[in-house]
Amino acid sequence: MAGNKLDLMAQAELQVLVPYATDFDLKDLEARIASNPNDGRDQSSALFSIPSRKSLYFDEHLSVLVVLNKPGGAEELQDWLSYLTINLEVQAFGSESRHSNTQGTDGHSTQPVSRDVIWSGPVNPAEPPVAINDGNGSALVWALHCFLSRPRVRMQHPMITFKASGTFRQPPSSTAQHPGDKLLSSGVPASINVLEPLSGDRGLQGITPQLTALRLDRISVPTSLDATEQSIRSKPQKPFPALPAISARVRYSKSGTSSARPATIANLDIETSPFQDEEIELTDVNMQLAAGSAEDLCAGHAISLPKTFQPRDDVVFLFRLVANDDEGFESRADSLSRALEIWVNARVCVSDECRPTIQMRWRTTVDFSTALNPSYGGPSQAMQRNSRPSSLPLASDTLADNENKSQQRATAMPGFGVTMTLTAPREVCVGQPFTWDVFLVNRSDRARKLAILVIPKRNAGDHQSRLSKTSVASTAGGQRQGIDHADAVMDENRLYGIQKGNSQDAVRIVCLSTDVRIGNLNPGFCHNTELKFLPLSKGILQLEM
Secondary structure, eight states: OHHHHHHHHHTOEEEEEOBSSTTOOHHHHHHHHHHSOSOHHHHHHHHHTSOBOSOEEETEEEEEEEEEEESSOSHHHHHTGGGEEEEEEEEEEEESOTTOOEEOTTSOEEOOEEEEEEEEEEOOTTSOOEEEEOSSOEEEEEEEEEEEOOOSSOOEEEEEEEEEEEEEEOOOOTTSOOTTOOSOOTTOOOOOBTTGGGGGOGGGTTOOOOOBGGGTSOOOOOOSOOTTEEEEEEOOOOOEEEEESEEEEEEEEEOSSOOSSOEEEEEEEEEEOTTOOSEEEEEEEEEEETTEEEEETTTTTSOOSSEEEOTTOEEEEEEEEEEOTTSSOSOSTTTTEEEEEEEEEEEEESOSSOOOEEEEEEEEEEEOOOOSSTTOOSOOGGGSOSOOOSSOOOOHHHHHHHHHHHHHHHHHSSTTSEEEEEEOOSOOOTTSOEEEEEEEEEOSSSOEEEEEOOEEOOOOTTHHHHHHSOOHHHHHHHHHHTOOOOOOSOOHHHHHHHHHHOOOOOOOEEESOOOEEEEEEOTTOEEEEEEEEEEOSSSOOOEEO
């Protein structure tokens, strides 16, 4: 009878199903079976007629069905559940890079395939499965929840596959010794006491130390299955195409408000996937700073969640991170570094029945330290040369040719050849975002690729005028001796005074359009885009583009 059980499990097969409905569970399966007539063939059709997903998403919480098919009835399987172990492994695979082609045996170029396990876990033995009887056999169905994390290797055209593995251990016979019996078997000698020579030590005061030699022996784990175990084969699964639903990145800038505690503005840029046509609903975006606080600057007057976005949309969230000075200090060197936890929750609106849940959650470190001298600029006027020619002198015969070429180039392409027109609102309020309308026209004779980067211009103050002053000692020495000397870079006392009296420049305006790229703008074509800003202070705000 024992061999019969192992033979039956050798014919068993594991299979993984991915239902199309997001909230599909075992109760829905029982309802589908109960709605059909009491025919074994109809019960099997109720299981395999469940609609399946066509594609999956990274960072998705997914519910799958693990099916164990075997010949015979399902009643005897119910008695063997305690001796059955089933594990599920989710793998992502794809080519590593487009440029890493290798030459195959047939002469064609092949790409190396990289694999990464993105989730693995066992089937809960305490959860009762759903039994399905069929005319040719029976099946047990478990529901399992898994999380499809992102692979650690960058892949081209990633795919996801599910692999279920199982092991059946032969139930012990009734004549075997009970595994819970703590008594030693008769006729077996005791192990040697390693610490017996120390029993005569006077410092132990009559206490005999005990250490059995069995505790010092190396435990060997068997690598192969013995005669009481049987592995269950897995049915090959069709891989699912996978893609990220959303992508996020964080940028930091110093806060524009003066505070006793260090503060930083975190710019969280979330972009929906351009490789799909489904809408994405953002449900929750938040940050949590260890030993500090994270304030949402967009709450109340900006985007209110939940909100639905179209593919290729880009949305920005601002958080003000403030660190506490009296918490979380391990050493003086890292006293201004804090751990920041970020999470983004969303749903992909595939249909009314299929709405996959996306959850991105990661940890990073924020450095609140400031530079020793953040306002230290370029070289002073005293260190620059009076005469700096723009080019080397040319011969008289080549001058005419160069002038003709420069005139032709200027006629065909004035400057870079791209004109930019900015349209701004008449009034701007502090703390309220505003938009610039940017209109570009390519007037050159070739296609252009542009990237618009906006950099806030800091107020230099009066430190440049102080830097332009020459050293007192060097000037006095030069006048006294009547010899022209090179100006000193800076005296130590003056450099110390500048660093001590200097104040940190605050960011007065933040650009919400972090990365604007315009590619392949053909000659004579135009392009219209927008730049979003958030003013943090009053007055004249300067930008560099």
